[in-house]
Amino acid sequence: MSTTIDTLEQLQALYGEAHERSLRKEITYLSEPYQALVAASPFVVLATHGPDGLDCSPRGDAPGFVRIVDERTLLLPDRPGNNRIDSLRNIIHDPHVALLFLIPGVGESFRVNGRASISLDPELLALCEAQGKLPRSVLRISVDTCYFQCSKAAVRSGLWDAERHVERTSLPSAGEILKAVMDPSFDAQAYERELQERLKTRLY
Incomplete structure (x- = not known):
């Protein structure tokens, strides 16, 4: 069936x-x-x-x-x-x-x-x-x-329940994700530093 x-x-x-x-x-x-x-x-x-x-x-x-x-x-x-x-x-x-x-x-x-x-x-x-x-x-x-x-x-x-929010550091960072899918030699730490700067200066 x-x-x-x-x-x-x-x-x-x-x-x-x-x-x-x-x-x-x-x-x-x-x-x-x-x-x-x-x-x-x-x-x-x-x-x-x-x-x-x-x-x-x-x-x-x-x-x-x-x-x-x-x-x-x-x-x-x-x-x-x-x-x-x-x-x-x-x-x-x-x-x-x-x-x-x-x-x-x-x-x-x-x-x-x-x-x-x-x-x-x-x-x-x-x-x-x-x-x-x-x-x-x-x-x-x-x-x-x-x-x-x-x-x-x-x-x-529990989408808006603060007690159920996930700690960001418990998951792979954006740089680590890119490294895993792109190239083992990818500099995840450099990417993270540059990303934080882009988030401050290039949102608009």
């Missing part, structure tokens, strides 16, 4: 019907409460789809860095990074994106599905200025659907 579910009928039989409230809270625009969640969030995960599959990328800045143009439009600035531009390449291939907003200390998260375009409009760049610097580009995201996720995942994981 197969233990793999591979039809929608099997899946529906296992889980039953969705709770009505979980369906009704999904809307096609940013309501005032939903706008408040976006404005309070300093961190969002951007999901995109490209010719080689899916990608998920973290984006963060001061709360409100994702600008609300109106109830159907968001702006997501692209700050300096590693120039892989995986997400941007994917958007050229497929404009559909998904956003997951997190707010420190808040159990609920907020999800947006929409379509993005890469803009160099000077007015949009200016709206996303930070620390006196403009982003390289801005994603203009048209909202298709949005809804908030209840706090169960955050509660189960």
Whole structure:
């Protein structure tokens, strides 16, 4: 007997019907409460789809860095990074994106599905200025659907519980990770020193 579910009928039989409230809270625009969640969030995960599959990328800045143009439009600035531009390449291939907003200390998260375009409009760049610097580009995201996720995942994981925070030194450093995947002769300590300097001077 197969233990793999591979039809929608099997899946529906296992889980039953969705709770009505979980369906009704999904809307096609940013309501005032939903706008408040976006404005309070300093961190969002951007999901995109490209010719080689899916990608998920973290984006963060001061709360409100994702600008609300109106109830159907968001702006997501692209700050300096590693120039892989995986997400941007994917958007050229497929404009559909998904956003997951997190707010420190808040159990609920907020999800947006929409379509993005890469803009160099000077007015949009200016709206996303930070620390006196403009982003390289801005994603203009048209909202298709949005809804908030209840706090169960955050509660189960203890995500915001300080007593459950992981001590960074208990895990391999960024330099050690690079050394393991790149080259045994890679100077992990030098990389760590340079990284700390970049984090102070090259965030924008």
